[in-house]
Amino acid sequence: MRRVSLLASVAAAGLLLSACGGGSSVEEANPTEATGSVGVFTWWADGSEKVGLDALVDIFDEQYPDLTFDNLAVAGGAGSQAKSVLAANLKSGNPPDSFQAHAGAELQDYINADQLEDLSSFYEEAQLNEAFPQDLLDRLTVDGKIYSVPSNIHRANVVWANVEVLEEAGLDPNNPPADLDAWFADMDKIKESGTTPLAVAGTWTQVQLFENILLATLGPEGYSGLWDGTTDWKSPEVTEAIENYKKALSYTNSDRDTLSDWGPATQLVEDGAAAYNVMGDWAEAKFAQDGLKPGTDYVYFPTPGTDGVFDFLADSFTLPKGAPNPAGSKAWLTTISSVEGQQAFNAAKGSIPARTDVPSDEFGEYQKSAIEDFSSDTIVSSLAHGAAVPVAWLNELSTAVSKFGGPQDVAALQESAASIAEKFAQ
Numbered sequence: 001m002r003r004v005s006l007l008a009s010v011a012a013a014g015l016l017l018s019a020c021g022g023g024s025s026v027e028e029a030n031p032t033e034a035t036g037s038v039g040v041f042t043w044w045a046d047g048s049e050k051v052g053l054d055a056l057v058d059i060f061d062e063q064y065p066d067l068t069f070d071n072l073a074v075a076g077g078a079g080s081q082a083k084s085v086l087a088a089n090l091k092s093g094n095p096p097d098s099f100q101a102h103a104g105a106e107l108q109d110y111i112n113a114d115q116l117e118d119l120s121s122f123y124e125e126a127q128l129n130e131a132f133p134q135d136l137l138d139r140l141t142v143d144g145k146i147y148s149v150p151s152n153i154h155r156a157n158v159v160w161a162n163v164e165v166l167e168e169a170g171l172d173p174n175n176p177p178a179d180l181d182a183w184f185a186d187m188d189k190i191k192e193s194g195t196t197p198l199a200v201a202g203t204w205t206q207v208q209l210f211e212n213i214l215l216a217t218l219g220p221e222g223y224s225g226l227w228d229g230t231t232d233w234k235s236p237e238v239t240e241a242i243e244n245y246k247k248a249l250s251y252t253n254s255d256r257d258t259l260s261d262w263g264p265a266t267q268l269v270e271d272g273a274a275a276y277n278v279m280g281d282w283a284e285a286k287f288a289q290d291g292l293k294p295g296t297d298y299v300y301f302p303t304p305g306t307d308g309v310f311d312f313l314a315d316s317f318t319l320p321k322g323a324p325n326p327a328g329s330k331a332w333l334t335t336i337s338s339v340e341g342q343q344a345f346n347a348a349k350g351s352i353p354a355r356t357d358v359p360s361d362e363f364g365e366y367q368k369s370a371i372e373d374f375s376s377d378t379i380v381s382s383l384a385h386g387a388a389v390p391v392a393w394l395n396e397l398s399t400a401v402s403k404f405g406g407p408q409d410v411a412a413l414q415e416s417a418a419s420i421a422e423k424f425a426q
């Protein structure tokens with residue numbers, strides 16, 4: 001049974017909802033009776049990210065054979081294209097059945113705009129309050145209500161390095177630099193050996209590099225204070241952080257602005273054309289799927305100066321107000337939140353399960369270490385991936401960071417970042 005054929009035979013909207021497996025309200029929509037198609041909006045459109053999504057869809061197909069998954073993905077890492085397409089669709093009253101949103105400040109944007117259904121009763125029915133860690137539940141909850149279901153937890157402060165390139169420069173891959181100064185010294189050696197030390201791509205990956213350098217320079221408390229107003233953007237410590245960012249940029253590939261996305265930058269490390277790439281652990285999925293072996297071909301370590309800190313982000317999925325098939329949305333959310341869904345998705349995505357009861361034995365070496373780190377590290381929120389600040393703040397700061405790449409005027413970036421923070425901080 002398809003929604004289109006239902007539409008032809010049933011005129012009343014209420015009847016349509018209940019025929020799709022729903023009751024008369026979203027609250028009553030029943031996933032076990034859902035039929036039709038479920039349109040899911042993400043930015044996992046290609047490469048290793050699509051492999052992750054496909055793994056989740058396989059479980060969805062097994063759990064809900066009567067439903068058809070409708071892939072509404074819009075390409076562009078970190079949602080660089082998708083978020084504006086989604087905003088336009090929501091504004092014009094054309095929501096999907098579910099969309100990807102980062103836990104934290106980004107989710108808050110949709111809640112403030114009254115675009116999301118409250119999923120508190122769904123959480124109770126599926127016993128999700130017991131399944132997810134409190135840190136994560138806190139970032140999903142607003143005024144006692146909860147608005148999305150997390151599929152995974154990613155880490156944004158990881159350096160991925162090519163073993164051969166490090167060895168050629170006389171560096172020990174198993175002995176990562178302890179802080180930024182030691183890392184810069186290593187990068188000088190790599191430069192001397194004739195290889196690009198640090199791979200980076202266009203704007204959002206530069207923002208993620210900037211975020212890592214802020215965290216390494218200011219420490220977790222100072223970094224988090226940038227987003228809640230307790231760290232002064234005009235302070236000498238922030239000047240030092242921007243100087244460090246400038247220095248880091250001096251080690252990067254000169255064509256950075258022309259690299260379309262994170263994939264090509266990570267590829268430079270895979271190919272030995274660059275030594276390091278600071279990237280979220282979705283890069284682990286790419287290394288693994290391209291057949292590279294950890295320890296032999298590549299190594300990973302927390303960005304120097306951030307050991308013991310987990311720069312956190314989580315993808316989560318929503319039930320938008322006005323979703324065409326809310327019972328189908330709940331079916332999707334049920335798959336995402338299930339042990340099987342989290343196992344299959346995260347094994348392919350490089351992330352770790354948001355649930356705490358997913359057996360870890362089938363995960364690779366990197367993911368096992370990330371599960372361990374998440375339980376013991378200090379957790380901070382990622383800037384580039386929607387956890388720390390609302391989308392409007394991120395967009396303005398991204399423009400300032402991107403502009404910096406040309407003249408590299410430290411004072412100008414500091415001033416812009418300070419006035420943007422003043423505008424948005426509450």
Ligand code: GAL
Pocket residue numbers: 043044049076077078079102154262280282313314315384385
């Ligand atoms: C993040 C997202 C990750 C991954 C990454 C690169 O924002 O949370 O799942 O997709 O972008 O595209």
